[in-house]
Amino acid sequence: MKAFAYVNATNEREVVAALKTDGIALPLAGGQDLLARMKDYIDSPDRIVNVKNALDTTVTSTPEGGLKIGAAVKIIDLYENQQVARMYPALNAAAIEIGTPQIRHQATVGGNINQRPRCWYYRNEEFVCYKKGGSRCFAVDGENQYHAIFGNDGPSHIVHPSSLAVPFAAYGARFRVLGPKGDREIAASDFFTMPTLASVLKENVLEDEEILTHVILPAPGNVRSGHYEVRYKASHDWPLAFTTVVLTMNGNRIGSARVVLGAVAPVPWRSKPAEAALAGKPLNEDTAMLAAEAAVSEAKPMSGNAYKVQMAKTAVKRAIMRAAGLKTV
Amino acid sequence: MTWGWRVAKYTWPEKPTLLSTRVLRLDGPDKVAGRARYTYDINRPGMIYGRIVRSPYPHARVTSIDLAAAQTAPGVKAVVAYRNPGDEVHYQGDPVAAVAADTEERARDAARLVRVRWEPLPHVSIEAQAMDAAAPKWSTTQENTRPGVRQETGNLETGFNDAAHVVEQTYSTHVITHVCLETHGTVCEWDGDKLTAWVSTQGVHQCAQGFAQALGIPQANVRVITQYMGGGFGSKFAPDSQGIICAKLAKLANAPVKLMLDRKEEHLDTGNRPSAFAHIRAGVSAEGKLTAFDGRSWGTGGAGAGSNFPLPYLYQFPNRKRVHTDVYINAGQQRAMRAPGHPQGCFLTEILMDELADRVKIDPVEFRIRNAPPIAPNAQWIKYFQEGARRFGWEKRHPTGDPTPGPIKTGMGVSAHLWGGAGRGSTAHVDINPDGSVVVKCGTQDLGTGTRTIVTIVAAETLGVPMNAITTEIGDTQYPFSGGSGGSTTAASVSPAIRVTCTDALNQLFAKVAPTVGVQPDDLVAEGGRIRGATDASKSVAWKDACKLLGTEPISVDGKWQDGLSGAGTSGVQFSEVTVDIETGIVRIKRILAMQDCGLIVDRLTAESQVYGGVIAAINFALYEDRLLDRVTGQMVNPNMEFYLLAGMSDVPQIDVVLNDMPERGVIGIGEPPTVSTASAIANAVRNATGATIRSLPLHPHKVLAAIEQQRAGGTN
Amino acid sequence: MSDKEDRFGVSRRDFLKSAGVGGLATAVTSAGVTDVEAQAGPRVIGPGDVPVSLTVNGKRLELRIEPRVTLLDALRNRADLTGNKRVCDRGSCGACTMIVDGRTAYSCSTLAIDVQGKQIRTVEGLAGANTLHPVQQAFCDVDALMCGFCTPGFVVATVALLEKYPNATPEQARRELDGNICRCGTFVRIMEAAMKAKTVAGPPTRQARWGDMGVARG
Structure with missing residues (x-):
């Protein structure tokens, strides 16, 4: 880890101010991602801005009946928040699946959303890939068993690492962002960016010196939601595929649906075919199967990860079954 | 020294007070408190x-x-x-x-x-690639392959003529690294x-x-x-x-x-378990007797290191041939890793065994009993198959392929293993001081196996004093020579050395105190902190008072390992029950039963821990660990503990350990054998659950799903 | 250490002291971003050695270290507190697990400078002079350790588990211990130790709760 200067910011505006410097400045929240990247020389900032004492650590109700979650809320506090559990059960389910107890105690909501890819080419200094300013994605001809099966047009084939981004997108959350020019709100589904040669160095729309401060969840309304993660290890491991579904019910039938898949694409992957397959249908296992088939109809796996298509299908099916209150296995 | 002639008689006590009991690890308190200095x-x-x-x-x-x-x-x-x-x-x-x-x-x-x-x-990082004549060379001065062992017994043609069924397949295991937590x-x-x-x-x-x-x-x-x-x-x-x-x-x-070293260096440059591949053709008679084995094997130990392993493993193929090739690639050299060669040879043979058993429609346990070596002190497999099957509830095992509806399939598997574990020339020194204190010195080392504890147990047992009367000094070249702790040899080397040395020291003390007690030295025994007459217990002296008789000169004795107190050769059988989610390919282990012997058990508690540990290490080998080299650049993609997967608490199943006491065999090491057969038992259980055979480790979901797919399509499963 | 901490766990006084400056508080106003910039923003310290003050096992520790030094390295290399181990150094294995303000944390993935003013408990802080913590005793009693290198992290994680769930179920125990890796394979007996310790540990004692620990008592 390269030596760095340190700023302990005490409010949002100090964060933004401190991020402006001649060298590279990076915000440090829970540190569960950034410190490892720095130790591995993937990032070598000149300045670290501690945001833990500056950003909101609370979950509050919004006048619209939703919740506003501070970026510095720890994952464990998100999980243990009763309002979150009651209003957004799929978010609650995603929170407890993150990392390990130690990680959940340190990591923050903002950090989870903004963490960088876990791609092993990106994470090892030897591989100068697109994401590190290089001119290739090593996964294409290499070890791509954990890489994307959707959105594989390149140039990068990472899967987005955030577990919370998926339920946030499914629940229609908005992200509040603060920068030198003031603040703005962005829909969770518009926050993350598919890689292009111009944008491949980052995974979202945040500009330099901008910081995510809040996640604003709309009132849940008459929905049923479900979350399912396929993991190899039962203990600490990254999911191989996971899904959040949020179903707006119309009596016994599904009115409209949001189906978002994680760990399968460079962004939280919203599946329009699955959503179409659910609209107007009764909520049962047969519907879940059809939607799952539809969800993977547009999959384009790489040389070594076709197995993830089956996993993604299973995750979609089981998330819907959980929303229906049915047993998944 | 008139009693010198007795020195040759070293035996273990018939009614020990400490040996084979559950003794708490002596350095436990220092380790749990963070005081132990590594x-x-x-x-x-x-x-x-x-x-x-x-x-x-x-x-x-x-x-x-x-x-x-x-x-x-x-x-x-x-x-x-x-x-x-x-x-x-x-x-x-x-x-x-x-x-x-x-x-x-x-x-x-x-x-x-x-x-x-x-x-x-130019580099090579894949075995198959390295074996291609046109491949780049791993070294500018050496070839990529070297002929390895070549073994032939009996007559293959006769063997295959006697076969009613022949299975021909390729099996393989992967490279894993040691991942010592202390680098x-x-x-x-x-x-x-x-x-x-x-x-x-x-x-x-x-x-x-x-x-x-x-x-x-x-x-x-x-x-x-x-x-x-x-x-x-x-x-x-x-x-x-x-x-x-x-x-x-x-x-x-x-x-x-x-x-x-840091974790990445540890993965790259401190050894690994070589890969193993074998293309095998094997025959079985209509009666379920193995007839022939024709194996061509290869594997890589990295840059210029060998990759041999035993093949076929354990079972009796009367006619067999095996030809091995060492393959070199540009990767860190292999080093001995917990039962070197055996987990590989075991897996390659044991998956084949289940395939052969299915061809002749014989239960895998029965099939193994028919083909295992006959029962001997160091060959208890047949007994363990029978006893283990009973304990495990093997009769509830369904034939290959769980017919239960739903995505979760359950299956059982079995596998067997062997190991040596013999002792060799450790030396030791003991001082019995006039104040009654005892210092035992031995230049061995405790890797976490409990060596410090067993040295103390043997000394206390021999001298008839409580363990806290003994000061045990190990882990330093200032102490008498003891060999490296490898090959499960430490317990069997150190325990006899301590027994011999302490016996000699005690005999000197007996000679000193005999006149005071009024009993001939030959008729003295030491137990319960006293020295007394063997036949007349009323004639006795407390240990401390006995030592006072030494005056100013302590008893100071050097001793050496001697034959007769340790043995060699262990056998074990393991059973496993797993579930497989056939919609994800994910395997979860429900329970493992380990049947194991190690001769005279010194400390039952730490011996059991060794078995638990071996089983869990093998769960990692079966399911999780995999040293992955990028196929293009040859660089390791997972030199960490995040994508180099290792089991955590939620991945560890119920494990039952049955230790077979065989005190008459002397002390035999147990560090390695329990890690040999677990992976094969798991793979065979996956096969039993799904009906799909996975012939390579690890049992990653992509292989499980592919095998299930192939089996549904009417493939070679 | 003052009992009156602000909501970030760092008392203003301590922060100012450790930053080695006075008059900083005025920089933090409700002014707009431009105003903050005009005042050069909050204090930038490092990258060289800076004073860092830690409260470890109830005792104050004054160090001069670079901001990049992790909590684990600060204690192991600068304070000779070597009980907690460095194994993966990337937050994957749990050998470095300490309790920071009542919750377990990977000290390899925590900057020392970030945990000033927080109550840090290491494995060394659990045992008394002559007695082990009930969790440590249970580990010894059931042989829940072999080489012992993961043990301090597992012990700390188990202590935190039982402070959070004094009557932990096996499910809770597994989940709370899933952040730790053992290579010798002691998991079965660690679980046994956790279940055994809960029967003797009882509810968390006053001393065991970080909020009650003071310098005097350390």
């Missing part, structure tokens, strides 16, 4: 930190090494080149230079300032021309020899200390490059240097 924890006055510069390339030539920038970096006290321009490196992680600085952070900074220019050379490393401190080295090692004496040879100094000038060490599993016998570099840095800087 090599990694040694902090010396004025100590600085070393850091190695390594090759990022799997194969390259060093064209130049420029140390100037590193030498002038803040805090730097020493810089050394380990390679010269023109040298060839053969794997990612090959050391080329090193620095030492006043803080770890600055040592890392400085290491990055060492400028090495490279000429990258390899050393603290080196010079006093003039004398070196003291704290080393995380499995062999203090071996290490001292290694330092002396590499540094060109007398071995008498080297002291190696290992009071506690955080796992070795076969990879920690020598000082290695990091030890020699550390000593050189310390000399150059004139300060103690700590050089512990």
Whole structure:
């Protein structure tokens, strides 16, 4: 880890101010991602801005009946928040699946959303890939068993690492962002960016010196939601595929649906075919199967990860079954 | 010494008070409290930190090494080149230079300032690729393959003529690394021309020899200390490059240097278990007797290291042939890893066994009983198959393929293994002091297996005093020679040495106290803290009073391992029950039963821990660990503990351990055998659950799903 | 250490002291971003050695270290507190697990400078002079350790588990211990130790709760 200067910011505006410097400045929240990247020389900032004492650590109700979650809320506090559990059960389910107890105690909501890819080419200094300013994605001809099966047009084939981004997108959350020019709100589904040669160095729309401060969840309304993660290890491991579904019910039938898949694409992957397959249908296992088939109809796996298509299908099916209150296995 | 003639008679007590009981690990309190000082924890006055510069390339030539920038970096006290321009490196992680600085952070900074220019050379990183005649060579001077062992017994043609069924398949296991939690490393401190080295090692004496040879100094000038060490599993016998570099840095800087590898270096440059492949054609008679085995095997131990393993494993093929080829690739060299060769040979044979059993429609346990070696003291398999099947509820096993509806399929599997575990020439020293205190010294080391505890148990048992009356000194070359802790030999080497030495010391004490007690020395026994007449217990003296009779001169005895107190050869059988989610390919283990013998059990508690540990290590081998080299660049993609998967608490099933006491066989090591057959039992259980055969490890979901898919399509399963 | 901490766990006074400056508080106003910039923003310290003050096992520890030094390295290399181990150094294995303000944390993935003013408990802080913590005793009693290198992290994680769930179920225990890796394979007996310790540990004692620990008592 390269030596760095340190700023302990005490409010949002100090964060933004401190991020402006001649060298590279990076915000440090829970540190569960950034410190490892720095130790591995993937990032070598000149300045670290501690945001833990500056950003909101609370979950509050919004006048619209939703919740506003501070970026510095720890994952464990998100999980243990009763309002979150009651209003957004799929978010609650995603929170407890993150990392390990130690990680959940340190990591923050903002950090989870903004963490960088876990791609092993990106994470090892030897591989100068697109994401590190290089001119290739090593996964294409290499070890791509954990890489994307959707959105594989390149140039990068990472899967987005955030577990919370998926339920946030499914629940229609908005992200509040603060920068030198003031603040703005962005829909969770518009926050993350598919890689292009111009944008491949980052995974979202945040500009330099901008910081995510809040996640604003709309009132849940008459929905049923479900979350399912396929993991190899039962203990600490990254999911191989996971899904959040949020179903707006119309009596016994599904009115409209949001189906978002994680760990399968460079962004939280919203599946329009699955959503179409659910609209107007009764909520049962047969519907879940059809939607799952539809969800993977547009999959384009790489040389070594076709197995993830089956996993993604299973995750979609089981998330819907959980929303229906049915047993998944 | 009129009683010298009795010395040859060394036996274990018929009615021990401590041996074979559950004795708490002596160093437990220091370890749980964080007081135990491992090599990694040694902090010396004025100590600085070393850091190695390594090759990022799997194969390259060093064209130049420029140390100037590193030498002038803040805090730097020493810089050394380990390679010269023109040298060839053969794997990612090959050391080329090193620095030492006043803080770890600055040592890392400085290491990055060492400028090495490279000429990258073509590399090979995949076994199959390396075996192609047109492949790039791993070394500019050596071939990629070398003929290995060749064994032939009986007549293959006869064997296949006798076969009613023939199975022909390719089986394989992968490369895994040791992942010692305490990485390899050393603290080196010079006093003039004398070196003291704290080393995380499995062999203090071996290490001292290694330092002396590499540094060109007398071995008498080297002291190696290992009071506690955080796992070795076969990879920690020598000082290695990091030890020699550390000593050189310390000399150059004139300060103690700590050089512990980081996790990435540990994966790349401290050994691994070689891969194993075999294309096998095997025959079985209509009666379910094995008739023939024709195997062509290969595997890689990395850059220039062998890859042999036993094949066929354990079962009796009367007609067999096996030809092995060592394959070299540009990757770190293999080192012995917990039961070297056996987990590979076992897997390759045991999956085949289930396939053969299915062809003749015989239950896998019954099939193995028909083909296992006959029962002998070191061959208890048939007994364990029968007894284990009963304990495990094997009768509930369904034929191949769980017919239960739904995605979760359950299955059972079985597998067997063997190991040696013999003892050899350990030496020891014991002092019985006039105040009654006892000091036992032995230059062995405790890797976490409980050596310190068993030394003390044997001494206390022999001298008839409580364990807390014994001071046990190990882990230091200042103590009498004991060999490296490998091959499950430590318990069987050390226990007899302690028994012999303490017996001799006790006999001297008997001679001293006999007149006072009024019993002939031959008729004295020591137990319960007293020395008394064997037949007349009323004639006795307390241990402390007996020792007072020594006056000012302690009893001081050297002794050596002798034959007759230890044995060799163990057998074991393991059963496993798993569930497979056929919609995800994910395997979860429900329970494992391990049937195991190890002769005379010294400490039942730590012996059981060894079995638990071996089983869990093999769960990792079966399901999780995998050293993954990028197929294009040859660089390791998972040199960490995040994507190099290891089981956590939620992945560990119920494990039942049954230890078969065989005290008449003497002490036999148990460190390695329990890790041999678990993976095969798991793979066979997956096959039983799904009806799909996976012939390679690890049992990653992609293989499980592919095998299920192939089986549905009417493939060769 | 003052009992009156602000909501970030760092008392203003301590922060100012450790930053080695006075008059900083005025920089933090409700002014706009531009105003903060005009005042050069909050204090930038490092990258060289800076004073860092830690409260470890109830005792105050004054260090001079670079901001990049992790909590684990600060304690192991600068304070000779070597009980907690460095194994993966990337937050994957749990050997470095400490309790920070009542919750377990990977000290390899925590900057020392970030945890000033927080109550840090290491494995060394659990045992008394002559007695082990009930969790440590249970580990010994059931042989829940072999080489012992993961043990300090597991012990700390188990202590935190039982402070959070004094009557932990096996499910809770597994989940709370899933952040730790053992290579010798002691998991079965660690679980046994956790279940055994809960029967003797009882509810968390006053001393065991970080909020009640003071310098005097350390």
